[in-house]
Amino acid sequence: MEDGFNTVSIIGVGLIGGSLALALKGRNLVNKIIGFGRNKERLKRACELGIIDSYTDSLKEVCEAELIVIATPLGVFEEITSEMAPYLKKGTVVTDVGSVKEAVVNKLEKIMPQGVYFVGTHPIAGSDRAGFEHAREDLFEGSRVIITPTENTNKSAVEKIAKLWTKTGASVEFMSPAEHDRIYALVSHLPHLVSFCLVNTVSEMDKNFIKYSGSGFKDTTRIARSSSEVWADIFMMNEKNILHCLEIFLKKIDEIKKMLSEREIEKIKKFIEEANQLRQKID
Amino acid sequence: MEDGFNTVSIIGVGLIGGSLALALKGRNLVNKIIGFGRNKERLKRACELGIIDSYTDSLKEVCEAELIVIATPLGVFEEITSEMAPYLKKGTVVTDVGSVKEAVVNKLEKIMPQGVYFVGTHPIAGSDRAGFEHAREDLFEGSRVIITPTENTNKSAVEKIAKLWTKTGASVEFMSPAEHDRIYALVSHLPHLVSFCLVNTVSEMDKNFIKYSGSGFKDTTRIARSSSEVWADIFMMNEKNILHCLEIFLKKIDEIKKMLSEREIEKIKKFIEEANQLRQKID
Numbered sequence: 001m002e003d004g005f006n007t008v009s010i011i012g013v014g015l016i017g018g019s020l021a022l023a024l025k026g027r028n029l030v031n032k033i034i035g036f037g038r039n040k041e042r043l044k045r046a047c048e049l050g051i052i053d054s055y056t057d058s059l060k061e062v063c064e065a066e067l068i069v070i071a072t073p074l075g076v077f078e079e080i081t082s083e084m085a086p087y088l089k090k091g092t093v094v095t096d097v098g099s100v101k102e103a104v105v106n107k108l109e110k111i112m113p114q115g116v117y118f119v120g121t122h123p124i125a126g127s128d129r130a131g132f133e134h135a136r137e138d139l140f141e142g143s144r145v146i147i148t149p150t151e152n153t154n155k156s157a158v159e160k161i162a163k164l165w166t167k168t169g170a171s172v173e174f175m176s177p178a179e180h181d182r183i184y185a186l187v188s189h190l191p192h193l194v195s196f197c198l199v200n201t202v203s204e205m206d207k208n209f210i211k212y213s214g215s216g217f218k219d220t221t222r223i224a225r226s227s228s229e230v231w232a233d234i235f236m237m238n239e240k241n242i243l244h245c246l247e248i249f250l251k252k253i254d255e256i257k258k259m260l261s262e263r264e265i266e267k268i269k270k271f272i273e274e275a276n277q278l279r280q281k282i283d
Numbered sequence: 284m285e286d287g288f289n290t291v292s293i294i295g296v297g298l299i300g301g302s303l304a305l306a307l308k309g310r311n312l313v314n315k316i317i318g319f320g321r322n323k324e325r326l327k328r329a330c331e332l333g334i335i336d337s338y339t340d341s342l343k344e345v346c347e348a349e350l351i352v353i354a355t356p357l358g359v360f361e362e363i364t365s366e367m368a369p370y371l372k373k374g375t376v377v378t379d380v381g382s383v384k385e386a387v388v389n390k391l392e393k394i395m396p397q398g399v400y401f402v403g404t405h406p407i408a409g410s411d412r413a414g415f416e417h418a419r420e421d422l423f424e425g426s427r428v429i430i431t432p433t434e435n436t437n438k439s440a441v442e443k444i445a446k447l448w449t450k451t452g453a454s455v456e457f458m459s460p461a462e463h464d465r466i467y468a469l470v471s472h473l474p475h476l477v478s479f480c481l482v483n484t485v486s487e488m489d490k491n492f493i494k495y496s497g498s499g500f501k502d503t504t505r506i507a508r509s510s511s512e513v514w515a516d517i518f519m520m521n522e523k524n525i526l527h528c529l530e531i532f533l534k535k536i537d538e539i540k541k542m543l544s545e546r547e548i549e550k551i552k553k554f555i556e557e558a559n560q561l562r563q564k565i566d
Contacts, residue, residue: 075548124497144495186488187496191481191503197535198474199558204531205469210565212427213470214407216506217565220474223499224562228555232548239543246540248487250533252480257529260522265358265515272511275482279507282493282500 004029004164009065011036011080013046013055015126016097017071018135021051023168026137036062037072046132063087067164070096074233077104081111090115093157097123099184099230100237101148101177109152117157120148120177122184123170128225141169148177185241190249192231193242195224287312287447292348294319294363296329296338298409299380300354301418304334306451309420319345320355329415346370350447353379357516360387364394373398376440380406382467382513383520384431384460392435400440403431403460405467406453411508424452431460468524473532475514476525478507 008024010017013035024030035052036059037043043055062068063084070077077096088094094116098104105120112118125143145165149158162172175183199221202210210217235242259267291307293300296318307313318335319342320326326338345351346367353360360379371377377399381387388403395401408426410417428448432441445455458466482504485493493500518525542550 124495126497128499143497146495183492183495186485186492187500190484191500193539194477194481194536195503196555196558197532197539198477199562200535200554201473201528201532202469203557203561204535205528207561209466209469210561212407212429212466213565214426215410217470217474219502219505220478221558221562222502224558225566226555226559228552228559231555232551235539235543235551236546236548239546243540243543245484245488246536249480249484250536252483252487253477253529253533256476256480256518257526260518260526263519263522265519268515268518269511271483272479272509272514274486275479275504275507276509276511278486278490278493279482279504282496283508 007065009062012072018132019139022137101180105177117154122146145170190245199224290348292317292345295355301415302422305420384463388460400437428453473528
């Protein structure tokens with residue numbers, strides 16, 4: 001296809017993989033989508049729902065595609081890519097949709113055989129709801145997709161990937177893998193960690209109290225429903241940046257704790273107003 | 284009125300005060316609503332919108348009503364009640380909708396003249412949006428309202444207030460002021476504090492990073508838009524309970540920080556799964 005792909009393989013047909021499949025199909029950007037995953041029954045179901053056209057348990061078969069999208073939890077990226085390596089054909093583009101980029105890009109670039117092009121991406125979409133049952137053709141419309149090329153990344157492969165995401169309705173932005181990881185440690189990984197800790201604070205104090213929560217608690221902890229498998233990997237792979245953000249967060253907690261203990265109401269108001277103002281920028 | 288009130292005064296015509304006014308009017312539970320507030324222009328506007336029927340800057344006039352609802356930020360409760368005290372008539376019911384109960388109930392009970400009945404309540408409704416412009420007749424429908432009687436509270440006044448809230452569509456629950464404050468420190472005040480700190484962490488690290496945030500950050504920090512005036516008072520008045528919850532929260536942060544540093548991925552998964560499970564209970 002001139003303006004798309006003949007065959008695309010999606011490894012990990014979940015919310016993001018499934019939504020990308022639907023977006024590509026809906027825009028006639030692909031003739032055939034092959035799904036790969038660990039659960040045959042679920043792949044069959046995704047096939048029945050028309051999200052993918054066929055499925056396989058052979059990574060060799062996956063490599064028949066011109067574009068391979070890795071959309072599994074981060075922890076298995078290396079293993080999958082290493083297994084694929086012998087079958088990857090020259091000119092194939094491999095991309096991923098993982099939430100951490102530096103470790104991923106470093107490792108996967110090294111595994112790629114000569115003439116196979118890896119491009120790291122991170123679509124800022126999705127939700128705490130996992131699984132292709134929640135996949136939506138319009139998931140990426142109006143969203144942001146970060147593409148993280150390095151000095152080793154093939155420029156025409158980057159262009160192809162950027163074009164693909166633009167066609168799904170996303171706006172594409174480029175940055176280095178390291179910058180991506182610094183930013184998303186702060187605006188995504190830290191809030192997830194904090195959200196898990198908020199719920200587990202209730203868990204330790206009195207589980208029954210949770211029934212008294214209102215919309216504030218519900219919103220603040222919505223992302224605490226996120227997959228343990230996906231998020232344990234993210235935490236592990238962006239540990240250094242997350243720990244740094246956590247330090248600053250703990251400093252902020254200390255600041256307001258001190259204001260409270262010293263009954264500095266005007267300082268507390270100022271602290272809250274600072275949060276008000278910055279938060280309003282993303283309304 | 285047999286099944287309602289002839290006149291109700293609302294002190295502080297904001298989101299909660301305004302919504303209560305609309306709910307009472309919509310259900311024909313009141314003939315006349317008097318509004319009191321510090322800003323005449325805004326009271327006039329609330330009058331024009333039909334939220335209140337008249338407004339006054341005289342607390343003496345406020346005391347003409349059979350029911351007086353205090354719906355200002357907590358910090359001025361005592362001052363307002365003390366000023367009203369000389370004018371309060373026997374049989375009047377005074378109630379509040381504040382988010383902290385023990386300090387409020389203790390103080391206000393003492394200020395009430397003989398034969399005037401105070402009942403503390405806390406409707407678990409509202410949002411980060413302040414002001415009567417966001418008031419809704421159905422704000423309390425399906426919500427929970429906590430009523431916090433003490434051994435001094437007049438039983439028929441409690442019944443009247445419970446009936447009123449039930450008619451707005453809320454489900455009423457009774458508990459002691461102290462228990463209320465323990466529970467809401469955990470499920471409301473702590474999440475607000477944490478949410479302010481999350482935004483201020485971004486503020487300290489790099490304000491520009493906020494534009495990269497996705498729906499996770501937005502949800503987690505939605506309540507960081509809440510009023511500094513309202514929340515500084517809540518923090519000050521429930522300080523002891525909040526600091527206790529904060530201690531447990533910091534313990535949880537320490538736990539996951541340690542797991543991260545020691546690269547204990549299975550423990551991290553378990554930690555997240557615990558949060559998943561409890562959070563699912565309020566979906």
